[in-house]
Amino acid sequence: MRMSFPFSAIVGQDEMKLALLIAAVDPRIGGVMVFGDRGTGKSTAVRALAALLPPVPAEQAGYQDGSPRKGTVPVPFVDLPLGATEDRVVGALDLERALGAGIKAFEPGLLARANGGFLYIDEVNLLEDHIVDLLLDVAASGENVVEREGLSVRHPARFVLIGSGNPEEGELRPQLLDRFGLSVEVRTPQDLAQRVEILKRCDRFEREPEAFAETWRRAERKTLKRIAAARAAVAGVTVPDAVLMLASRLCMVVGADGLRGELTLMRSARALAALDGAGEVAAQHITRVAPLALRHRLRRNVLDETGSTARIERALLDLAKKDLAA
Amino acid sequence: MTEPGDGSPDPIADAILAARLCAIDPGLGGLILRGGGDMRDAVIAALRASLPDGAPIRRIPAHIDDERLLGGIDLTATLALGRPVASTGVLAEADGGAVVVPMAERLSDATAGRIAAAIDGGDSRFLVVALDDGVEPDERPPVAMGERLAFWIDLTMCHPGLVPGSTEQLAKPAQVGRWTPEQVRGDEEAVNALAATALALGIDSARAPVFALRAARASARIAGRDVIDEEDITLAARLVLAPRATRVPPQEAQPEAPPPPPPDTDGGEDERSEPAPLEDIVLAAALAALPKDVLARIAAGRGRQTTRAQGAGERRKSPTRGRPMGTRAGIPGGGVRLSLIDTLRAAAPWQKLRSGTARVKVRRDDLRIRRFETRAEAVTIFAVDASGSSALARLAEAKGAVELLLAEAYVKRAQVALIAFRGTGAELLLPPTRSLARARRSLAELPGGGGTPLASGLTAARELAELAKARGRTPFVVILTDGRANIAADGSAVRKVAEADATAAAKAMRAAGIAAAFVDISPRARPEAAALAAAMAARYLPLPRADAAAMHAAVRQAQQA
Numbered sequence: 001m002r003m004s005f006p007f008s009a010i011v012g013q014d015e016m017k018l019a020l021l022i023a024a025v026d027p028r029i030g031g032v033m034v035f036g037d038r039g040t041g042k043s044t045a046v047r048a049l050a051a052l053l054p055p056v057p058a059e060q061a062g063y064q065d066g067s068p069r070k071g072t073v074p075v076p077f078v079d080l081p082l083g084a085t086e087d088r089v090v091g092a093l094d095l096e097r098a099l100g101a102g103i104k105a106f107e108p109g110l111l112a113r114a115n116g117g118f119l120y121i122d123e124v125n126l127l128e129d130h131i132v133d134l135l136l137d138v139a140a141s142g143e144n145v146v147e148r149e150g151l152s153v154r155h156p157a158r159f160v161l162i163g164s165g166n167p168e169e170g171e172l173r174p175q176l177l178d179r180f181g182l183s184v185e186v187r188t189p190q191d192l193a194q195r196v197e198i199l200k201r202c203d204r205f206e207r208e209p210e211a212f213a214e215t216w217r218r219a220e221r222k223t224l225k226r227i228a229a230a231r232a233a234v235a236g237v238t239v240p241d242a243v244l245m246l247a248s249r250l251c252m253v254v255g256a257d258g259l260r261g262e263l264t265l266m267r268s269a270r271a272l273a274a275l276d277g278a279g280e281v282a283a284q285h286i287t288r289v290a291p292l293a294l295r296h297r298l299r300r301n302v303l304d305e306t307g308s309t310a311r312i313e314r315a316l317l318d319l320a321k322k323d324l325a326a
Numbered sequence: 327m328t329e330p331g332d333g334s335p336d337p338i339a340d341a342i343l344a345a346r347l348c349a350i351d352p353g354l355g356g357l358i359l360r361g362g363g364d365m366r367d368a369v370i371a372a373l374r375a376s377l378p379d380g381a382p383i384r385r386i387p388a389h390i391d392d393e394r395l396l397g398g399i400d401l402t403a404t405l406a407l408g409r410p411v412a413s414t415g416v417l418a419e420a421d422g423g424a425v426v427v428p429m430a431e432r433l434s435d436a437t438a439g440r441i442a443a444a445i446d447g448g449d450s451r452f453l454v455v456a457l458d459d460g461v462e463p464d465e466r467p468p469v470a471m472g473e474r475l476a477f478w479i480d481l482t483m484c485h486p487g488l489v490p491g492s493t494e495q496l497a498k499p500a501q502v503g504r505w506t507p508e509q510v511r512g513d514e515e516a517v518n519a520l521a522a523t524a525l526a527l528g529i530d531s532a533r534a535p536v537f538a539l540r541a542a543r544a545s546a547r548i549a550g551r552d553v554i555d556e557e558d559i560t561l562a563a564r565l566v567l568a569p570r571a572t573r574v575p576p577q578e579a580q581p582e583a584p585p586p587p588p589p590d591t592d593g594g595e596d597e598r599s600e601p602a603p604l605e606d607i608v609l610a611a612a613l614a615a616l617p618k619d620v621l622a623r624i625a626a627g628r629g630r631q632t633t634r635a636q637g638a639g640e641r642r643k644s645p646t647r648g649r650p651m652g653t654r655a656g657i658p659g660g661g662v663r664l665s666l667i668d669t670l671r672a673a674a675p676w677q678k679l680r681s682g683t684a685r686v687k688v689r690r691d692d693l694r695i696r697r698f699e700t701r702a703e704a705v706t707i708f709a710v711d712a713s714g715s716s717a718l719a720r721l722a723e724a725k726g727a728v729e730l731l732l733a734e735a736y737v738k739r740a741q742v743a744l745i746a747f748r749g750t751g752a753e754l755l756l757p758p759t760r761s762l763a764r765a766r767r768s769l770a771e772l773p774g775g776g777g778t779p780l781a782s783g784l785t786a787a788r789e790l791a792e793l794a795k796a797r798g799r800t801p802f803v804v805i806l807t808d809g810r811a812n813i814a815a816d817g818s819a820v821r822k823v824a825e826a827d828a829t830a831a832a833k834a835m836r837a838a839g840i841a842a843a844f845v846d847i848s849p850r851a852r853p854e855a856a857a858l859a860a861a862m863a864a865r866y867l868p869l870p871r872a873d874a875a876a877m878h879a880a881v882r883q884a885q886q887a
Contacts, residue, residue: 037530037531038469038470038473038530038531038533039473039530039531039532039533039534040530040531040532041532043446079443079447081436081439081440081443084436087663093666122439122470123435123439123470150666187530188530188531188532190525192521192522192525195521195522195524195525195532195535196517196518196521196522198521198532198535199517199520199521199532199535199536199539200517202532202536203517203536203539206353206536206540
């Protein structure tokens, strides 16, 4: 097992880091979709977050066949390979034991391994549709139900789904996009100082991973504390009616389809407030997470070149103006 | 002196040097060799000689299955012995050595993804030598793998005569012994220069400068130095950064002037106020090494390398997905699923002969695999007349209709391709893709004006449709034109010849059995256009006044009919 790059050492990419932290605080938000080019640190960030999180009890991670587990295990991180078959994803009949010993046994798949952790899919847009459907379905229900080849197995599969993709290489169907809780767009910084810093840190990490990790230990511990505190506090964070109104009005103005947008907006604003140590969600939390939660839910007009982010920001401005006038 | 395009002095020598650098620092991942035929053997020989003695070199055929690649259960041995027998994968076998991937441009995205994952975090460390035999600019090894290999070297312009010296001489490297990158000091200058060059060349991936830095270190090591030299940095920029360039930085008149900051950066001006001259030298080296086709791609506004949209649906009879179609004898693996019931049924009659114990005995011949049928994917090919005569009035509407159809294709997961014909010939603006972003961009860039080479347009559309058919897709051609052919197939402007050529091209389309719709966008519909449509057995849609939405509706109807 190779070491992971420290989460706090990632240069820039604040939006992606924020989305991942929110997902770590409240996994029910329903996954994060990351759009961006290759080599922008997408998988590095997800891996880093999984490595940062404290070990989880063994009975909440990995494949659970009902037998009791003891102790703790590291947070699972499963990288779904492109071209993975349904068998490998959901699990299948254990061929070897079926043919060799005549036993009907279940061989758990990647969903079982990701239980309690993260499932990362690079290039979701190139994944076959039926597998994406299946993944989103399991991610939403938290349970994997296998009914095939004479097997009937159900096991918990609660994980945070992180997808990444480059829209230039084929797009995701809107129906699927809507199922992701948050979406972020990552770009390589176009500023020389930042790029030099990235190169230096990558280089340092490759050459002396232990020493590099050591220098970031304090920052990492701080991040971890922040997540832990937020996790404990998130259930108690209240959402005032005025803020809820703002969220609903925003969704109506930008024309986000369905109720998922509003729910995600509220949940992620609550997680953000918890991360900030606030006991109550404020308008600024909504403003900060709105692009993340709504960007991918807007109905697209192919003839309109305006980016979704710009539309959300414009709507936020309009709402603020109206409130001032009122 | 920074005339781009004349290439490095000798790509083959570069390739051999790159192979040695990889052998010194396996963290460089490996190299892609494009074209070059037998000369690649010299490169592989050089790599073999530079690697420690006995280092394994394995070949990975493009059709390799997962079991062989990553290891798994050896099914035949398992059945024969009645106990699980594990097999090692090729990647694990190549630990400490290299894998050679011939025909890397045909490698499936799935296999490339597995190899990339193994490079990223696998237990075994190996180099990849990808042999790219692609001819078209779009035919390239999958980006997921290519991105993780430091060197991309184009040997297509080399002649075998250029191989310097004998292979023995090439294959004898400076023996550097055991070595770790930590021994060479990386200096601040190298980091700055490489980061600045990557930025100037529009390279967004953070992997590229990291590779370049490693390559510079390895190069210093080959020369027996402990500090990175200017020479090492220029070499790294030339070998690693130049092939990845997506733009050419604007150059100023005086060569001494620092490269002006790219227009899309803001902030950070204070850092760049006094650029180190080293940056200029490195950038110049990288520019000189820009391969010709990169320049062409940049010029075409398609600098960013994109993968072919290799979706599902290339096969009609599919072993992995779709509607179940029964079973047949075969070995499961590579996504092919075993049909257990049918396997047991096949094994049942033989139990008495094989038996002895109470356990069911299954042999290799009994195995039955599932078959599925998928619906062939649709490809809609738009051939748009962008000549002067139609451009004036109707091109905007045609573009609008194409965009509406694109949006629909995107929801249905069908593919779209775009051909424009104007001036003296036809041009494939967009190979079949599902990407709305790319399609919209190439459509927006579509210029208008010039003659109407209708014959060329029809021929290009037919060729593309036939290609799609050969790949198991169902093509549908939509031609938007005013039907006034005035440029012949050979480019001459003789109306009579042009019309005859167009008719011949239309008949060829019919003979090829390709479904088509002919949208007449001229202000007044004329009989010639209708005759052309009849010649290619296309639905004729005269839409003189239609706007984008009406055109879209008509084409959709024609497609469903």
